[in-house]
Amino acid sequence: MTDQTVRAPQTVTRTPRARAEGEEAYLEVTDLHVQFPTADGKVQAVQGLSYALPLRRTLAIVGESGSGKSVSSMAILGLHDRKSTWISGSIKVGGKEVVGMSEKDLMSYRGADAAMIFQDPQSSLHPFFTIGAQITESYRAHHNVSKRAAKARAVDMLGRVGIPNPSRRVDQYPHEFSGGMRQRAMIAMALVNDPKLLIADEPTTALDVTVQAQILDLIADLQRDFGSAVVFITHDLGVVAEIADDILVMYGGNAVEHGPVEKILGSPLHPYSWGLLESIPAVSGTPGPLHPIPGSPPSLLAMPSGCAFHPRCEFRDRVGGDLCRTLKPELIPRTADQGRTSRCHLKEPDKVFETEVLPRLP
Amino acid sequence: MTTTDKSGIKRVAGAPLLELNDVKMHFRTKGEGLLARGTKWVQAVDGVSLTVQPGETLGLVGESGCGKSTTARLITRLLEPTAGEIKYEGVDIAHMSERKLRPYRREIQLIFQDPYSSLNPRHTVGTIVGTALRTHGMVPKGGELKRVQELLEVVGLNPEHYNRYPHEFSGGQRQRIGIARALAARPKIIVADEPVSALDVSIQAQVMNLLENLRKELGIAFVFIAHDLGVVRHFCDRVAVMYLGRMVEEGPRDALYETPQHPYTQALLSAVPDIGVVRGVPPKHRIRLVGDVPSPVDPPSGCRFRTRCWKAEEICATSDPALERKPVGDTVVACHFAEPPVESIVAEAV
Numbered sequence: 001m002t003d004q005t006v007r008a009p010q011t012v013t014r015t016p017r018a019r020a021e022g023e024e025a026y027l028e029v030t031d032l033h034v035q036f037p038t039a040d041g042k043v044q045a046v047q048g049l050s051y052a053l054p055l056r057r058t059l060a061i062v063g064e065s066g067s068g069k070s071v072s073s074m075a076i077l078g079l080h081d082r083k084s085t086w087i088s089g090s091i092k093v094g095g096k097e098v099v100g101m102s103e104k105d106l107m108s109y110r111g112a113d114a115a116m117i118f119q120d121p122q123s124s125l126h127p128f129f130t131i132g133a134q135i136t137e138s139y140r141a142h143h144n145v146s147k148r149a150a151k152a153r154a155v156d157m158l159g160r161v162g163i164p165n166p167s168r169r170v171d172q173y174p175h176e177f178s179g180g181m182r183q184r185a186m187i188a189m190a191l192v193n194d195p196k197l198l199i200a201d202e203p204t205t206a207l208d209v210t211v212q213a214q215i216l217d218l219i220a221d222l223q224r225d226f227g228s229a230v231v232f233i234t235h236d237l238g239v240v241a242e243i244a245d246d247i248l249v250m251y252g253g254n255a256v257e258h259g260p261v262e263k264i265l266g267s268p269l270h271p272y273s274w275g276l277l278e279s280i281p282a283v284s285g286t287p288g289p290l291h292p293i294p295g296s297p298p299s300l301l302a303m304p305s306g307c308a309f310h311p312r313c314e315f316r317d318r319v320g321g322d323l324c325r326t327l328k329p330e331l332i333p334r335t336a337d338q339g340r341t342s343r344c345h346l347k348e349p350d351k352v353f354e355t356e357v358l359p360r361l362p
Numbered sequence: 363m364t365t366t367d368k369s370g371i372k373r374v375a376g377a378p379l380l381e382l383n384d385v386k387m388h389f390r391t392k393g394e395g396l397l398a399r400g401t402k403w404v405q406a407v408d409g410v411s412l413t414v415q416p417g418e419t420l421g422l423v424g425e426s427g428c429g430k431s432t433t434a435r436l437i438t439r440l441l442e443p444t445a446g447e448i449k450y451e452g453v454d455i456a457h458m459s460e461r462k463l464r465p466y467r468r469e470i471q472l473i474f475q476d477p478y479s480s481l482n483p484r485h486t487v488g489t490i491v492g493t494a495l496r497t498h499g500m501v502p503k504g505g506e507l508k509r510v511q512e513l514l515e516v517v518g519l520n521p522e523h524y525n526r527y528p529h530e531f532s533g534g535q536r537q538r539i540g541i542a543r544a545l546a547a548r549p550k551i552i553v554a555d556e557p558v559s560a561l562d563v564s565i566q567a568q569v570m571n572l573l574e575n576l577r578k579e580l581g582i583a584f585v586f587i588a589h590d591l592g593v594v595r596h597f598c599d600r601v602a603v604m605y606l607g608r609m610v611e612e613g614p615r616d617a618l619y620e621t622p623q624h625p626y627t628q629a630l631l632s633a634v635p636d637i638g639v640v641r642g643v644p645p646k647h648r649i650r651l652v653g654d655v656p657s658p659v660d661p662p663s664g665c666r667f668r669t670r671c672w673k674a675e676e677i678c679a680t681s682d683p684a685l686e687r688k689p690v691g692d693t694v695v696a697c698h699f700a701e702p703p704v705e706s707i708v709a710e711a712v
Contacts, residue, residue, distance in 0.1 A: 009649040179426075210629060210633045213633040235562065237563075278567070282636070290596070
């Protein structure tokens, strides 16, 4: 038997970051609309989304497929095809207006001010080029440096994202990397120009849970080192609980709830957020029955009138005057707590949650 | 005592519904490069043993490449194992001919992960479910359509929609069609390979509740394969953890989730992000596993987890630990240094 120190596993515990209130927003999205005209009609993917995010903070955008979470984030990088997309509203990143930015300005903005990590590293890396070539290309697009200097930078970045033996790995092709390593390489590529805004679109969904844990640690570490703002798109509330400072819950192309993570996951105010919490089986505690949300998400071609969630909401009858069906609620504070907003007509949602929803959470 | 019923299935009285004994599935691959020589074998499943009793649910968890989906294909005999026994009610079906297998195919059904590619887009729902009825000779006296509509109703679809095509349904509804097709054969056991992982959270819970009701009402046994440990905990009586083609731990659900003994099980459970953090549950110590899963072509000697294990010593490289019951704990575990997690030992001492 060896001594205890050798036998103990290497463990980490994430500590919540101290809150710094009232910081200036680096990313500011105001009344964003994104629509795609199609043969079947106009797909209203995002309908009036507004939020702000300061540096050194992580915002998790949560929602199901078709909620507009990816579409709104692609708009931040100006990735939508101008010919087939209709965008209005404003997206300001570090003071620059992205909506309507020329293609030339977008080229220097992307990568340098804001960068994106995609869900599937397999299809986001080019199979014909080495990892190093892909990272140096991105670096040399923004820096006037020699190939040799760019490659040294690529090796350095691969080392920082935890790829062992980076000077050898830099000359390998994507297929020679495992899934987790490819995601690390993607992160290295996104961070090579020190962007102040990092958008991660489901970066761990395709990964195994132990690899996911490694990548979440890495993103949190890098954010601390680089001081960037992170938008983390996911559908996994467990991941949100571990990594985010704030949450934006999206449904049917709009934000339905926004606020600090411990409040939105601890005592949410919107019936859709309640439904999500009641749908997730826990890995600890006493297993309880699940209470799924009935029905399915709305079609973006034919959005319900009033509140987009009303056809699936079990609380709509509590609101008088058929309000849920006729009037779209505003995203405003609903309780004494001004630091959080939700989009719902229901009166005293905090009491409804305490007395009716909390007792039946799984 | 062995009996043979009119469908041609032999049944041994008292035998478990399903029993796998040291089942192996090795796939042949070519060497790398143009001039490569010699065949290599991917040891996808390498000595898996398990039993399922009637009406029981067994969960199979593990990361990609651990062999859980190959195990599903072996149980349903879509693959013929390289070695080992697959016994259904006491009779070995591991190498049975296609003709003899037919009645067994009726009783062992499969639900697939992807509700898009597992339904024929050119067939109506009525045809998809009806074909299953006809194939297995299960068309009742009242006619095929009536039974199809009954089945659609059981899985929560509108029975009037039998003449619609798969593309007219959402992902969750398609998964229900796949379930109706499996139920058409009146199976005794359903192998569900990641049945909810392609679905959105709210839809996932709907399908889980449906599966749970079917299990309770029809008494069907399940082999439930998923990578989501929360989903498996919710649905299964017993859970088996796989790593690189082997089973490393198996036991009753609560014992496995609360006092896991294998280092890999402990690491796996500790890596699951838990929403409880924000509700005041103290954050758990996450075990950080280093490196990647080794290649199944050339797995490590001895214990296959040793290359990533913090407890590994010389014996782990030389001697392959057997899956066995230890003096403490309620699970069977394949590890030389198996012990409950440190916190639970402390909790018991207090």
